[in-house]
Amino acid sequence: MKIHLVPHQHFDLIWRRPVRWYRERRATIFRQALELLEKYDNFTFSFSQTLPLKEFLEEAPSQKSTVSELISRGRLEWIGGTLSIPDLNWISPAALIANIQAGRRYLEENFNYTIRVGAFEDAFGVPAQLPQILTRCNYEFYKAGRMPRFGGAEPSGAFLWEAQDGTRIRCGTNPPDGMSWGWGHPNNPDEPPASTKERRIQLENELRAAIRGALRHGAEHALVTCMGEEHDIFPGIVELVHELQQEFSGDGVEIQFSTHEAYFRSITDWEKLPLYGRTEDFSRLFTGCYTSRIDSKRHPRKLENTLLLNRFAAAPIPEHVNETLALLNFHDAACGCHIRENAEFLTARYIEALAAQGNAPRNLPWQPLFPTFSNGELATPRPASETIAFGRWFIRLDSENGAVAEVTFDGNAVPVPQIVAREENGTLWTEEYSGKERILSGGESTPLVAENEDELHLRTEFFTNDFRAFWPGFSRLHGVMTLKFHRESPWIGVVLESDFLGNSTELAIRLALPGKTFRTGHAEIPFGSVERGEYPREMMRAELFPALNFVTFDNFIWLNAGTPAHAFRDGGMENLFLRSPVKRWAPWFPVTPETSMWDNGRRRYDFALCVDASRYTAGDIHRLGVEFQLAACGITYETRIPEALRDLPADLVPAGVDEENYCWVFEAAGRPGYWPSQHLAFAPRQIQKVKLV
Numbered sequence: 001m002k003i004h005l006v007p008h009q010h011f012d013l014i015w016r017r018p019v020r021w022y023r024e025r026r027a028t029i030f031r032q033a034l035e036l037l038e039k040y041d042n043f044t045f046s047f048s049q050t051l052p053l054k055e056f057l058e059e060a061p062s063q064k065s066t067v068s069e070l071i072s073r074g075r076l077e078w079i080g081g082t083l084s085i086p087d088l089n090w091i092s093p094a095a096l097i098a099n100i101q102a103g104r105r106y107l108e109e110n111f112n113y114t115i116r117v118g119a120f121e122d123a124f125g126v127p128a129q130l131p132q133i134l135t136r137c138n139y140e141f142y143k144a145g146r147m148p149r150f151g152g153a154e155p156s157g158a159f160l161w162e163a164q165d166g167t168r169i170r171c172g173t174n175p176p177d178g179m180s181w182g183w184g185h186p187n188n189p190d191e192p193p194a195s196t197k198e199r200r201i202q203l204e205n206e207l208r209a210a211i212r213g214a215l216r217h218g219a220e221h222a223l224v225t226c227m228g229e230e231h232d233i234f235p236g237i238v239e240l241v242h243e244l245q246q247e248f249s250g251d252g253v254e255i256q257f258s259t260h261e262a263y264f265r266s267i268t269d270w271e272k273l274p275l276y277g278r279t280e281d282f283s284r285l286f287t288g289c290y291t292s293r294i295d296s297k298r299h300p301r302k303l304e305n306t307l308l309l310n311r312f313a314a315a316p317i318p319e320h321v322n323e324t325l326a327l328l329n330f331h332d333a334a335c336g337c338h339i340r341e342n343a344e345f346l347t348a349r350y351i352e353a354l355a356a357q358g359n360a361p362r363n364l365p366w367q368p369l370f371p372t373f374s375n376g377e378l379a380t381p382r383p384a385s386e387t388i389a390f391g392r393w394f395i396r397l398d399s400e401n402g403a404v405a406e407v408t409f410d411g412n413a414v415p416v417p418q419i420v421a422r423e424e425n426g427t428l429w430t431e432e433y434s435g436k437e438r439i440l441s442g443g444e445s446t447p448l449v450a451e452n453e454d455e456l457h458l459r460t461e462f463f464t465n466d467f468r469a470f471w472p473g474f475s476r477l478h479g480v481m482t483l484k485f486h487r488e489s490p491w492i493g494v495v496l497e498s499d500f501l502g503n504s505t506e507l508a509i510r511l512a513l514p515g516k517t518f519r520t521g522h523a524e525i526p527f528g529s530v531e532r533g534e535y536p537r538e539m540m541r542a543e544l545f546p547a548l549n550f551v552t553f554d555n556f557i558w559l560n561a562g563t564p565a566h567a568f569r570d571g572g573m574e575n576l577f578l579r580s581p582v583k584r585w586a587p588w589f590p591v592t593p594e595t596s597m598w599d600n601g602r603r604r605y606d607f608a609l610c611v612d613a614s615r616y617t618a619g620d621i622h623r624l625g626v627e628f629q630l631a632a633c634g635i636t637y638e639t640r641i642p643e644a645l646r647d648l649p650a651d652l653v654p655a656g657v658d659e660e661n662y663c664w665v666f667e668a669a670g671r672p673g674y675w676p677s678q679h680l681a682f683a684p685r686q687i688q689k690v691k692l693v
Helices: 019-039 051-059 061-072 093-111 130-136 196-217 237-251 260-266 294-312 319-328 340-356 618-632
Strands: 002-009 045-047 076-078 117-119 141-143 158-162 168-172 179-181 221-228 254-257 387-390 393-397 404-409 416-424 433-440 448-451 455-464 474-486 491-502 505-512 521-525 528-532 550-553 556-560 565-569 572-579 601-610 652-657 662-667 673-675 680-682 687-691
Touching: 002 019, 002 196, 002 260, 019 045, 019 051, 019 061, 019 340, 051 061, 051 093, 051 319, 061 076, 061 093, 093 294, 093 319, 093 652, 093 662, 117 260, 130 141, 130 158, 130 168, 130 687, 141 260, 168 260, 179 196, 196 221, 196 237, 221 260, 237 254, 294 319, 294 340, 294 601, 294 618, 294 652, 319 340, 387 455, 404 416, 416 474, 416 491, 491 505, 491 572, 505 601, 528 550, 550 572, 550 618, 556 572, 556 618, 572 601, 601 618, 618 652, 680 687
Parallel strands: 002 045, 002 221, 002 254, 045 076, 117 141, 141 168, 179 221
Antiparallel strands: 158 168, 387 393, 393 404, 416 433, 416 505, 448 455, 455 474, 474 491, 491 601, 505 572, 521 528, 521 550, 550 556, 556 601, 565 572, 652 662, 662 687, 673 680
16 A cells, blocks of 8 residues: 655634734745755645745745745645635635636746646535536646535545536545644644654654554555644654654555645546545535624625626726635635634725725626615604505514514415524534524514505514523624515515624524425525435534525525525524624634624624515526625626627526636526527536637
8 A cells, every 4th residue: 555645734814813923824834844845855745725825935035946946846736726715605606716716827827837636625615516616627636625424424535526517526535534633733722832752742643543544444545644724844754754654564555755646646546436426415514613703704795796797897806806805715714713803804905905996887797687675764664563565465463572473475475584593502613502592583672664665664673681591691682674575576685683792602594484394495506506405403513504695495585695504494494694602612713702702793684585486597596696695785786798698598607707708607407508609508507618709
């Protein structure tokens, strides 16, 4: 057996320490890696993101020639090569492609280096279209990671993975226990540093366990990764591996420092390896440290949508704007799990990036579908009556507390929005709960209604100050939910304004139909959608799933603005919109006891519900998701359809334009499609890159 031992470093760009601290730390680690590479001819090293390299060489330009030489000799490797490692659970297609292209272009232009191994190390999402996205971006392989499955183990070793259209990519990851983490450091980076001897013992035991795990796996070639995040590289790694080679030589094991690409190219019998088919969904489980700094979610959505419209308008995009978006979409930034100082840093970069785009007209490349709701008062609000008839809508309030009890459209029952509060009893990582919950349905004050000829707004209020009797640590919650109705439209706009104080809790908006079981729906992923079903109640962690812009179920469409966590629970569909930071069980967590870490204060959340999806094609629903994001972010635009897109079929969705004036288009309905003017056929769920002529 040949062990490909790959030293690798995963960098956090933004997380629990100040941004400058991370930048300086990365520079230190780059220097450590380069020193070892220069000292030992047989040593190799691997990195992933290119933005850290760009920053390092800006401050240490003399190192560029060394980096170039090591890359050309195959001893220094980049995998993935994106500017940053984004969160794939909600990044838009256009932003994902821009991130990939800008990062790889930097390496190609500066080092004549083309990356062949795709990677999104530590990202929380692995969407079903990823094999297609990678191959369309000219990757040959994929270094897999974080691929949890519902009811099954994660893939290990080498395997094939098939996208929804049948595209396959060759994948590989560590066998079970085939990774050593932390370079021998203690798990808690805030503890006093261990001695060199202690680090060596720790690293030796971890590498020995990884090698034995590879032996049990039994493949001819195995990938063993030795990596860290903020950790110093262990300087005695070469001598240690030499000793391990002597120890395992009697078992027929050859251990050598290698690269991910060398490991992949050593495998020759790909067609005999396990195949994970197009129905496999590795983003089914919503894992990761998702907290609820809503601005950390809304800002990247607004920026990526302004860039989308500007690219369709052929407006120039400054390179630093792409870098800002990559920072905002970094997985530990977008999830909101970072300190206030970093949140303020990201907000400042976001404001600067918006201003840098100027005021050029932004173009929507299709005819708008989403209805416009008024943001201001329609008239002086008045107390609502127990029943309200408005056009095709009928609303009944609970006679005892004034909460919304029933909504119908053309006589058909409509899910009633409710607010559900739950005690968070585990951690941000385990997503386990104690089961305690409370439905905050409104009615704590008199509901108010305002209307004009075309639109009606119904405002309900909920508040409580007795949460200490319910669970400790969450002491105040006040919210106002406004439902907006058009007289003849099947859409409901939902605006939720909340003010809370506390931690260790979650809030969700539930769409409840008494006695009704929802049919399986579709949740949006980058470049498509996947089916979602109900989840076993006893597996709390398995209940949450990500959705980019929308979820469909029965004949309904639910749109969210930057709140991607959803679940089918208790006969309803829920959208988790607030996740307050919690206790410091994991030593590497951001410090949470001070209130500045909690997402306390006034927040606004936007949603929309369509109660009759029959009028829309699959492609229409994707377009509606984009338009709703634009409306929720207050982005104005003009409708100017490029000539090349005028005959685009309804189920082909334009998802972005890159710098070469190529449009990324995908088939959304799951059936063959044809684009007449481009003379292009699309397989079900296929992504194509099309020159706009």
